[in-house]
Amino acid sequence: MQTSPPEVHSKNVERCIQSTPDVKNISKSHSQEKKGKSHENGSQHQKIHRNYNNNNILVIGSSLLKSINTKDLNNTSVSTNRGARIVDIINIIKDKDIRQYESIIVHIGGNDISNGATLNLIQENYESLLYLLRSKADMNTNIIVSSVPPRKDVDVEPVNKILIDLCDYYNLQYIDHSKCFYDDYGYVKKTLFQRDGIHLTKIGTMVFLQNIDQYVKILKLSPNNDYCQYCGERGHDLNTCRHGKPVSCFSCKSFGHKEKFCDLYWS
Incomplete structure (x- = not known):
C-alpha cells in the first residue's frame, strides 16, 4: 500500500533553510540587492500588481537551463544556477520576492540524484521547496514542476516518480519531458544532448522549451520557426x-x- 507524503510544517522548511549552505555568490548578490532597496511602506495585505516588471513567468533550476535565450520567450525570466541542488534553490527562493509571478516553473533534482542523495532526502527537500514556494508566492500563482530529462550518469526515473507523486498529492501541474528525449525505440536522442550526456544542446533546449510551451505559453517563436529534428x-x-x-x-x-548546423547541435 502506497503511503502518502508526510505532512509538511513551516518548521521543517525553516530547519531545511537554516541548514542549507548559501550558493556561491548568491548571498553576496542578495546582500547588495538589500542595500540598494528603499524602505517599503504599506500593509502586507496590499494588492500585488503582477505585471510591474513584465516578467510574469519564472523558470528556475540548474545549469540545464543555461542555453535558454530569453529573447525567444514571452514575459519570462530564467534563473540558471550551476550545479544547483534542491536545497540551493530553497536558499535562493527564501531571499527572493516571487509574488509578481503568475507561473513558476521549477526544474531541479538531477544533480541531487547524481550526487548520491537518497530518494527519501530528495522527496523531503523537494516537498520543503514546494511549501516554501507556496508560502512566498501570490495565492493565485501557478507552481509547475518540470521533470528531469534523461542523464548519462544516472537513472532519473526514480526522481521523476517522486515528482509525479508530489504533484498528484498537492494538485500541482507536472511537465513530462520523457517523450521528447527518446526515439520511437526507447533510445535517448543523443543529438539533443551535449557530449557530457547531461546538458542540452541548443536544439535540445528548443525541444525542452517547446514541450514546456504545451503547458505554459512562453515561446515567441511560432511552430514554423522550430528546428526540424x-x-x-x-x-x-x-x-x-x-x-x-x-x-x-x-x-x-x-x-x-x-x-552546416553541426555547431548548433554541439554548442
Whole structure:
C-alpha cells in the first residue's frame, strides 16, 4: 500500500533553510540587492500588481537551463544556477520576492540524484521547496514542476516518480519531458544532448522549451520557426521534412542535422 507524503510544517522548511549552505555568490548578490532597496511602506495585505516588471513567468533550476535565450520567450525570466541542488534553490527562493509571478516553473533534482542523495532526502527537500514556494508566492500563482530529462550518469526515473507523486498529492501541474528525449525505440536522442550526456544542446533546449510551451505559453517563436529534428532546418517539422528520415552529418557522423548546423547541435 502506497503511503502518502508526510505532512509538511513551516518548521521543517525553516530547519531545511537554516541548514542549507548559501550558493556561491548568491548571498553576496542578495546582500547588495538589500542595500540598494528603499524602505517599503504599506500593509502586507496590499494588492500585488503582477505585471510591474513584465516578467510574469519564472523558470528556475540548474545549469540545464543555461542555453535558454530569453529573447525567444514571452514575459519570462530564467534563473540558471550551476550545479544547483534542491536545497540551493530553497536558499535562493527564501531571499527572493516571487509574488509578481503568475507561473513558476521549477526544474531541479538531477544533480541531487547524481550526487548520491537518497530518494527519501530528495522527496523531503523537494516537498520543503514546494511549501516554501507556496508560502512566498501570490495565492493565485501557478507552481509547475518540470521533470528531469534523461542523464548519462544516472537513472532519473526514480526522481521523476517522486515528482509525479508530489504533484498528484498537492494538485500541482507536472511537465513530462520523457517523450521528447527518446526515439520511437526507447533510445535517448543523443543529438539533443551535449557530449557530457547531461546538458542540452541548443536544439535540445528548443525541444525542452517547446514541450514546456504545451503547458505554459512562453515561446515567441511560432511552430514554423522550430528546428526540424530530421535535418536541422527551420520552417518545417519532421512530419513535413523532404528527407523523410534523419540525415547524417558529414562532420560529426551523427544523425538529425546537416554539417552546416553541426555547431548548433554541439554548442
